[in-house]
Amino acid sequence: MAVYNSNANNLLSSAESFCPGISLDCVILGFHDGNLKVLLNKYACYTKWMLPGGFIYKDEHVDDAAVRTLVSRTGLSDVYLRQFYLFGDVSRTSIEENEDMLIRQGFGKEDLTVSNWFLQRFLSVGYYAFVEYAKVKVQSSIEEDIAWFDLDNLPQLYADHNHIISKALSTIRSRLSSLPIGYELLPEKFTLTELRIIYETIMGSKLDRRNFQRKILSTGMVVKLDEVYKKWGQKSSALYSFDKVKYQDALKNGIPIF
Amino acid sequence: MAVYNSNANNLLSSAESFCPGISLDCVILGFHDGNLKVLLNKYACYTKWMLPGGFIYKDEHVDDAAVRTLVSRTGLSDVYLRQFYLFGDVSRTSIEENEDMLIRQGFGKEDLTVSNWFLQRFLSVGYYAFVEYAKVKVQSSIEEDIAWFDLDNLPQLYADHNHIISKALSTIRSRLSSLPIGYELLPEKFTLTELRIIYETIMGSKLDRRNFQRKILSTGMVVKLDEVYKKWGQKSSALYSFDKVKYQDALKNGIPIF
Known part of the structure; x- marks a missing residue:
């Protein structure tokens, strides 16, 4: 067998340990430098980026497999992680694309029957996760x-992974009419502009700055601090923090903001 | 092979056509005679009731498999059907319980290796569906x-099916703070008591009759008709109907009722 890449070798040798025909994909969202971001990975031997994902051991809860995937890519274990959808389209992956990936991982064409699994x-x-960007230790390797x-600037991804990200965002968007967002994504102190950008990115539309400020403050969930953030050459911005009790209460009982 | 039951025979002969290790279960909800009800099935040879479910053909979209399951049990195809969760607990089914079911279906103990699939x-x-009770043609067979x-009066069901029903209800409950319910469950004309009972059953708590009436009418989604419902020996009740346009708008944009 012409496999010289240890990823491919590992994959084949552990195939029997996994539930057949099912994988998981994590849409890991973080906020940094004024942008909502998603974590992607790319095998060195392959051309396309993809969502961090994996398989489910035969003796493992699906949720535990998602946590394992998250830990291995971010170093974080205690994060907000939610299952949101099972992607079941017959043509969501293509044999040609997967064969291409296997060949690039070191399989010879003659070996592909070996990799039928x-x-x-x-x-x-699909799972989505909200993580604090600064706490993520990106676990790249050779x-x-x-x-x-x-x-808002993603490359063309492997299989249906662009669609999986869209579906994650529309699921989160459908929660926004009654549930708050931001606590897991922002550091302890943040500006209202940062929080507004998170809402705008998920809603896919611009929000009026003053209106947003008025609505979000009226919930009592966000508290103004006696500190400002000042970048050289820019106006200073007030810093805010979440009222954890009120935020949790809003998560539990719903809170209409928009 | 000691299989004399055609269900078991069919199952084994088609096992190779299905995606391995994955099934689907439908929580089909209907409203009748003042109660929210769920449709269950029971194999004649087996002791426990279970959710109508099935397997997914290797060339079939998961959603299409859910529709097929629904049609085969209710005769209805054009219904409100939504995927809500993948149940991935390692011990959600037990080998003993499944062996017992196979033996009752006509397998000899010596045949159980045949049924490893x-x-x-x-x-x-899991999928949940809202159907109009009167339109369902229950497809029982020998x-x-x-x-x-x-x-509110379910028997102990097969595997984790009681849990699947609870999760369906909590998913629907979490939507109630922003989305309406009832259109698919009620006939064209209904009383506000019937609509209130649907909300009460899903929320798991009693609602004040007048408060509910005031809130639901203030949405404009429900329109009073110039007709009443009168049962012999009882007070007559006003009949109402949904304003389809406003209901669809509420489904799309959210509507805070509670």
Whole structure:
């Protein structure tokens, strides 16, 4: 067998340990430098970026497999992680694309029957996670590159991964009419502009600055601090913090903001 | 092979056509006689009731498999059907329980290795459906009994199916703070008591009759008709109907009722 790449070797040797025909994909969202970002990875031998994902061990809860995937790529374990959809389109992955990836990982064409496990149809269960950007330790290696991408400037991804990200965002968007967002994404102190950008990115539309400020402050969830943020050459901005009790209460009971 | 039951025979002969290790279960909800009900089925040879479910053909979209399951049990195809969760607990089904079911279906103990396909671990994707009770043609047969059960008086079900129903209800409940309910469940003309009972059953708590009436009418979604419903020996009740345009608008944009 012409496999010289350890990823491919590992994949084949552990195939029997995994539930067949099902994978998971994580849409890991972080906020940095005025942009909502998603974490992607790319095998060194392959051309396309993809969502950090993996398989489910036969003796493992699906949620635990998602946590394992998250930890291995970010170093974080205690994060806001939610299952949101099972992607079950027959043509969501293509045999040609997967064969191409296997060949680039070191399989010879003659070996592809060996890898039938990987070439079967896969359903994939999607999870989304909110992480604090600064706390993520991106776990790149020689074989796997990991990087943040702005949500509004994504490359063409492997299989249906662009669609998985869209579906994650529309799921989060459908929650926004009754549930708050931002606590897990922002550092302890933040500006209202940062919080507004998170809402705008997920809603896919611009919000009036003053209106947003008035609405968000009227919930009592966000508290103004006695500190400002000042960047050289710019006007200073007031800093805010979440009232954790009120935020949790809003998460539990719903809070109409828009 | 000692299989004399055609269900079991069919199952084994088609196992190779299905995606391995994944099933689907449908929580089909209907409203009748003052109660929110769920449709369950029971194999004649087996002791426990279960959610109508099935497997996914290797060349079939998961959503299409859910529609197929629904049509085969209710005769209805054009219904409100939504995927809501992938159940991935390692011990959600038990080998003992499944062996017991196979033996009752006509397998000899010596045949159980033949049925390994069915005894493997199964993940299951849950769908819920809202149907109009009167339109359902329950498709019972000699081998499979199908019946409606009140949601507040369920028997102990197969595997984790009680949990799947609870999760469906909590998912629907989490939507109630911003989305309307009732259009697919009620006939064209209904009383506000019927609509209130649907909300109460899903919220798991009683609602003040007058308060509910005031809130629901203030949305403009529900219109009073110039007709009443009168049961012999009882007070007559006003009949109402949904304003379809306003209901669809509320489904799309959200509507805070509670």
